[in-house]
Amino acid sequence: MTTPEARVLDADALADVVxxxxxxQRFPLxxxxxxxxxxxxxxxxxxxYRxxxxxxxxxxxxxxxDAELQSLLVAPRARRQGLAATLMQAVEARARGWNSERLLLEVRAGNEAAIRLYRRWGFGEDGRRRDYYPSLDGAGREDALLMSRGLRQA
Ligand SMILES: CC(C)(COP(=O)(O)OP(=O)(O)OC[C@H]1O[C@@H](n2cnc3c(N)ncnc32)[C@H](O)[C@@H]1OP(=O)(O)O)[C@@H](O)C(=O)NCCC(=O)NCCS
Structure with a gap:
């Protein structure tokens, strides 16, 4: 299956993103x-789009x-097909276009899939915010990992 390209979304895409x-998502934006x-x-x-x-x-x-990754989301049935990797490439190109020094993000400490993706993309861990997110099972809180990747050295 060929991976379609990432494109910039405008106001007309609002209903699609919602x-x-x-x-x-358990807690949708x-x-x-x-x-x-x-x-x-x-x-x-x-x-x-597909x-x-x-x-x-x-x-x-x-x-x-810097630039900050606010969200990265792939529909459940479309996961493990390289779509997040395609989006990360587009995000990085956008941040380089802004001349950003670093790309920053926050991720749930238990989100192994995303953390593996980010590490593979060269992100390192800068710290942790204790109890930052409501936990996904509704009981208690979950830490956020703060991660970043420099964009100037490569
Ligand atoms: C995390 C997420 C964006 C990954 O999307 P994806 O399109 O499935 O990821 P890709 O197919 O591009 O995978 C790229 C790499 O990420 C890692 N990865 C992705 N999903 C993984 C999983 N379930 N388990 C382990 N590693 C995983 C792997 O290193 C993978 O490379 P590989 O397939 O060659 O092993 C997707 O699972 C998702 O939308 N999750 C819910 C929202 C979320 O957690 N967003 C991040 C919040 S900060």
């Missing part, structure tokens, strides 16, 4: 947050010196 969040991101020049949403459906997207923000 739907992808709804079907894929909601329309107002996504709408303002789609309208902001310092935020970029990149998406992959057969007219949005099946994966990433959201990256421009900060004064």
């Amino acid at each position: 739907e992808l969040e709804r079907v894929s 909601e329309a107002p947050r996504l709408k303002s991101a789609l309208a902001d020049n310092n935020e970029h949403l990149l998406g992959i 057969n007219g459906r949005l099946i994966a997207y990433a959201h990256v923000s421009r900060l004064p010196f």
Whole structure:
């Protein structure tokens, strides 16, 4: 199966992103947050469509010196097909285009799939925020790992 390219999403993609969040996440991001991101020049949403459906997207923000990955989400049935890797490539290109020094992100400490992906992408661990997220099983809290990757050395 060929991997479709990631493209920049605009305001017309709002309903598609809301739907992808709804079907894929325990705590989906909601329309107002996504709408303002789609309208902001310092935020970029990149998406992959297959057969007219949005099946994966990433959201990256421009900060004064760095860029931050806000979201990376692949529809459950489309996982392990290299779509996150394709999005990470597009995110990195976007951050380099902004001349960002580093790409930053936060991830649930128990999210092994994402942490493996980020490590493979050259991210290192900078620290941890204790009890940052509500836990996915509804009981208690989960730490956030803070990770980053320099963009200037390569
Ligand atoms: C994490 C996520 C984005 C990965 O998407 P994906 O399209 O399945 O990832 P890819 O197919 O591009 O995989 C790239 C690499 O990531 C790692 N990886 C991805 N899923 C993995 C899993 N379930 N277990 C272990 N490693 C995994 C592997 O190193 C993989 O390379 P490989 O397939 O050659 O072994 C996806 O599982 C997802 O959307 N999860 C829910 C949302 C989420 O956790 N987002 C990150 C929040 S910070």
